Amino acid sequence: MKVLVAGHDSPLGRRVVLGLQDRHELVLHEAVDRCTPDRWGDHIQGVEVAVNLAERCQAPEPEVLEVVLKGTQSLLHGFGAYGAPRRLIHLSTALIGAGTPDEPDVDPKSHGSAWLAWKSAAEARVNHWTRRTGVEAVVVRSGHPFGAVGVDGPLTGWLEAAAASAESSGRFAVEHADVALPFVHVDELARSIVARVDGEPMPGEKNLVANLHRVDAVGLLASLGQVHRKLCQRTERKPVLVTPRTPLGERLQKLVRQGDELPRSPRYLRRAPIRRLDPTWAEAYGHRGLDEVVEALVGGAC
Amino acid sequence: MVLLEPTGDGNVARLLDQALPDLPAGASVLVKPDWNAREEPKPGENTTPDFLRAVLRWLESRGVAHVSLAHSSLLTPPDVPYTSFMDLVEIAGCVELMEDFPHLKLVDLEIEPMRLRNGFLVPQALEEHDIVINCVRLKTHMGTQIAVACKGLMGLLPDSEHLRMHRDGVDGLLAELAQTITPTLSLVEADVGMEGEGPHHGSPVDCGFVLAGDDLYELDCTAARLMGFDPSEVAHLAAQDRSPPDLAEAFAPYVKSFERPKGAITVARAVRVLPGDSCATCHVAASSLLEHVQMKDLPGLAKALFVDGVDVYMGHQPESRGPTDTRSVAIGECARSFAEAHGIPLVEGCPVRAEQVRSALVEALKG
Numbered sequence: 001m002k003v004l005v006a007g008h009d010s011p012l013g014r015r016v017v018l019g020l021q022d023r024h025e026l027v028l029h030e031a032v033d034r035c036t037p038d039r040w041g042d043h044i045q046g047v048e049v050a051v052n053l054a055e056r057c058q059a060p061e062p063e064v065l066e067v068v069l070k071g072t073q074s075l076l077h078g079f080g081a082y083g084a085p086r087r088l089i090h091l092s093t094a095l096i097g098a099g100t101p102d103e104p105d106v107d108p109k110s111h112g113s114a115w116l117a118w119k120s121a122a123e124a125r126v127n128h129w130t131r132r133t134g135v136e137a138v139v140v141r142s143g144h145p146f147g148a149v150g151v152d153g154p155l156t157g158w159l160e161a162a163a164a165s166a167e168s169s170g171r172f173a174v175e176h177a178d179v180a181l182p183f184v185h186v187d188e189l190a191r192s193i194v195a196r197v198d199g200e201p202m203p204g205e206k207n208l209v210a211n212l213h214r215v216d217a218v219g220l221l222a223s224l225g226q227v228h229r230k231l232c233q234r235t236e237r238k239p240v241l242v243t244p245r246t247p248l249g250e251r252l253q254k255l256v257r258q259g260d261e262l263p264r265s266p267r268y269l270r271r272a273p274i275r276r277l278d279p280t281w282a283e284a285y286g287h288r289g290l291d292e293v294v295e296a297l298v299g300g301a302c
Numbered sequence: 303m304v305l306l307e308p309t310g311d312g313n314v315a316r317l318l319d320q321a322l323p324d325l326p327a328g329a330s331v332l333v334k335p336d337w338n339a340r341e342e343p344k345p346g347e348n349t350t351p352d353f354l355r356a357v358l359r360w361l362e363s364r365g366v367a368h369v370s371l372a373h374s375s376l377l378t379p380p381d382v383p384y385t386s387f388m389d390l391v392e393i394a395g396c397v398e399l400m401e402d403f404p405h406l407k408l409v410d411l412e413i414e415p416m417r418l419r420n421g422f423l424v425p426q427a428l429e430e431h432d433i434v435i436n437c438v439r440l441k442t443h444m445g446t447q448i449a450v451a452c453k454g455l456m457g458l459l460p461d462s463e464h465l466r467m468h469r470d471g472v473d474g475l476l477a478e479l480a481q482t483i484t485p486t487l488s489l490v491e492a493d494v495g496m497e498g499e500g501p502h503h504g505s506p507v508d509c510g511f512v513l514a515g516d517d518l519y520e521l522d523c524t525a526a527r528l529m530g531f532d533p534s535e536v537a538h539l540a541a542q543d544r545s546p547p548d549l550a551e552a553f554a555p556y557v558k559s560f561e562r563p564k565g566a567i568t569v570a571r572a573v574r575v576l577p578g579d580s581c582a583t584c585h586v587a588a589s590s591l592l593e594h595v596q597m598k599d600l601p602g603l604a605k606a607l608f609v610d611g612v613d614v615y616m617g618h619q620p621e622s623r624g625p626t627d628t629r630s631v632a633i634g635e636c637a638r639s640f641a642e643a644h645g646i647p648l649v650e651g652c653p654v655r656a657e658q659v660r661s662a663l664v665e666a667l668k669g
Contacts, residue, residue, distance in 0.1 A: 038466060062381030062657055070380050073413070077462050080416025080423050125413050132426065133415045 002046050003197060004029060004085070006075060007053035007067075012091075012145055015190035016051060020197060040078030049197050050075070050085040052126075061114050069118040069125075076129045087136040089196050092123040094141045138196045145186040304515040304524045306553055309493040313512050314356035315363070321487050321514045325433065327365030332372050332409070332431035333357060334485075336438045336454050337390040338501055340376060340586075345506035346496030349437045351395050353491045357435065358403050371396075372409035372427060377461035377582040381655045382590070384461075387412060412460050420482040423463050428483065436485035440513075440525055441496035442504055444563045445579035445617065446472060447536045449501045450525040451488040451518045452480045465653055468581035468617065469636060473537035480518045480542060488521050489514050495529065497560035503567045511556050520547050530559035565620070571608045574628070578617025583652075584634040587659035588614055606667040614663075615640055631666045633659055 001024050007013045008028040020026060027043055044050070052075060056067045072090070079085065095116055123139055130137035305320055307313040325331075335349035354371070361369050376385035387410035391397060400406060414425040428434060438454035445468070446453055453476060456464055467475040490513035496504035509528070515521030523533040523546040533539045533546035549557070566576045569589075577585060591607075606612055606629070613630040619640040632641035635652035642648070649662040 062655070065383060066380040066655075070384075074462065076413075077416055077423060077460055081418050084415075128413055129415055 001025065001048045002027060004044055004047040004050040005053065006030075006051065006071070007055055007091070010053060010055060012055075012186055012190055012193075013053045015186060016053065016193050019190055019194035023198070038081070040075075040082055044075075044078050044085075045082045047083075047085045049087045049089065050079075051089045051091075051193060051197060053091045053193075055091060057115050064115050065118055068115065069122045072122040073125055076125065079133075079135075084133055084135050087138065087197075088126065088130060089138045089140060089193060090123065090126045091193075092126075092139050092141045093119050094143050096120050096123060096141060140189075140193060140196070142189055143184040145184055145189050303517065304513065304521055304547075304550070306514075306550075306556065307512050309510045309512070314353065314489070315360045317489070317512055317514045318357070318360045318487075321516070322433070325361075325364050325366065327367070329366055329432040330368035330370070330430070331361055331366055331433040331435060332370045332427065333361075333435045334372055334437060334454070334458055335394065335396075336457060336491075337373050337394050338376065338457070339393055340385050340502075341393065343394065344496070344502070344504070346439055346441055346494045346504065347501060348394050349439065349491055351399055353437065353489075354396065354399060355402065357437065357489070358399070358406065362403070367405065368407070368431075369403070369405070370407040370409045370427070370431060371399075372411050372425075373457050374425075374459060375410070375412040375461050377464040377586075379583045379587045379653055379656045379659075381657055382586055384412070386410065411458060416460060420478065422479060422482050423460055424483060425458065425460070428458065433487070434483075434485040436488040438488060438490055439496065439501075440490050440492035440509060440529065442498060442500035442529070442560055442563045444499055444501075444503075444565050444567075444577055446476065446538055447563065448522070448526055448529060448531060450490055451485075451515070451521045452476050452538055454488070455479050455483050455485075455518075458483060465581050465583060468579055469652060472579050474541055476538035477541035480538075484518065487514060487516055488518060490521065490525055492525075492528075495558070495560065497529075499563050499565075499567050504563075505561070507558055507560060509556065509558060519544055523547055524549060524553065528553060528557055530557060565623075572611035573607050574611070574613045576613060576615050576619065576623070578615065578619045578636065580617030580634060580636055581653075584616040584636075584654055584659075587654045587656040588616070588633055588663070590656045591660050591663050603664060603667050612667060615646065629667070631663060633663075 003020055003024045004027045005013060005017055005020070006029040008017050008026075009030060017026060017028065027047060029043055052072060054067050054071045054075075056064045059067075093116070096119065123141075126137060126139060129135070303321070305317055307317045333354070335354055337348050339347045358369065373387055373390055375387060376390065378384055385393075387408070391400070391408070400408070409427050411425045411427060414427045416423040417426055417429070418424075436451060436454050436458075438449075438451050441449050443449035443453060455476075456467070456479070459479075467479075492509040492511050492513060495507040495509045497507045498504040511528075513521065513525060513528075515524070519539065519542050522536070522539055526533045526536055526539065527549045539546065565578070566574055568574050575585075575588070611628045613626060613628045615625075615630060615632040615637050616634055617636045619637065623640075625644045625646060630644075630646045631649065632638070632646045633649045634654050635650065638648055638650075640646070647662075647666045649659050649666075651658060
């Protein structure tokens, strides 16, 4: 089967390509606006399944616009010129929320960031286009992937900030901790996408939120606590003991291994959507143990 | 068929009564306005809300229930946000129109599924309507001499097609497009026309009529003659290889002598822009430079732009044109041969990115 992978050059794209290359004829594509449909040409002619992983989230805004929104629109125009696939798998974001955006154009101001506005607009365009053409749509609303050095996203940013903070003051100062975004290991996300290429969608399935194995707030706290400890060990600083004062904080402290290393950010402790207060979350975290998760996190931060 | 009604109450309805006498109430109608202004429209630039209201009222009076108002986005460089359909509704002053006609369906043609028809990417929505009404203005065009019914078809195409057509020869492709998309009716709103450096920088001309026609070529030939052009002067009409009709005797009193486009406009006091047949990506990218200069407070560059002067060439340039003594810069692949022939620095790329043009122009102008 001929499969187009747009955005193949990202850590996620490379994993998806690895998962598909033995069984399919792959057409790999960079993730930019090709602007005129004739430039797609043979790239998409005869493609049965198209996987659009084109993504930029920490690039300058013009680049984000070109890749996230205009690149997606350009791909849809290309299908018009050279034939549509029977299935389109589109990487979106869990930040869009539970609903399906119906408005084709979304005001960036109402989303808080241009990236999210353009992700939302891109998903809306994919939804509109697939509804109108009858092409099977699988919109993967992903959490932010982690587990690969070089994956951009708030997790990397937080960890870098946390590392800098720990090195300079011995304390964590985690910004934007109240963003309600789950995380997903990049391998899990890639496996999920590959499965959608190979398998048949369930009847009526249109959207898949790929957050099956996310590090939720509790897990992130635990991970950051351990990152903190490891960083302190490496920098020979004494870990700072912060005792949470809220009942929620006390509950968290019981749940987190070596919980005397909770990060200090009060916003974390105020955060409402604690989705999984399961003391065995670390063991339940796929096939990975907590140490492995922490190593993945620390690997990016240090 | 080409019909003319003088400006006045009920003229649009009278024209439509004659042009579409047998329109069935069950028909689905797509109305495409002429919306090409990126900011407040100049007189003669855009289809006016009043004109659209008159068309929609007439359709309503004929009991037509399925009416779509459709237009594509305006072309922008890849790194500049779309001037989207909804932006255009607002810029055109048509938000209130939506309240007056609550059942009017808005169709953003940019995001519609496309079909390849005769080499053009054409929105599927065109096939899904029984009647297509192409509303346009009467105006000159710096790249194509006139922009009336044939040129107005480009508002139906996705913006990527605009770039391709300008890149590959807009006049020849407009002639082909006029064979590919044949609206049921085109309406030329010409109470006021635009002469000189149209379609965006021209001056208003009082004309006092509305035209209608079911044949793009005949209608545009008539419009050209009413503007004082011979159709053979207009390359995209000449390329259609048909014999232009004579002007109806009754139309003779409405003939004006529109000022021809000179193909150059001056901005920022001393910047002369010679757009040739370029598309909007080069225009929009270059115009962002002025904002950049003001925002970054670059006095040296401001002097170059506002005092010393610079000529900016875009698109394919006429062979007769050569550079002046003023410092010159060329933008985009279409201007490559001109730049190479005259030793002018070129900002490469098609499409050009705004950031790329800004930094290249800043460098060129610093020198």
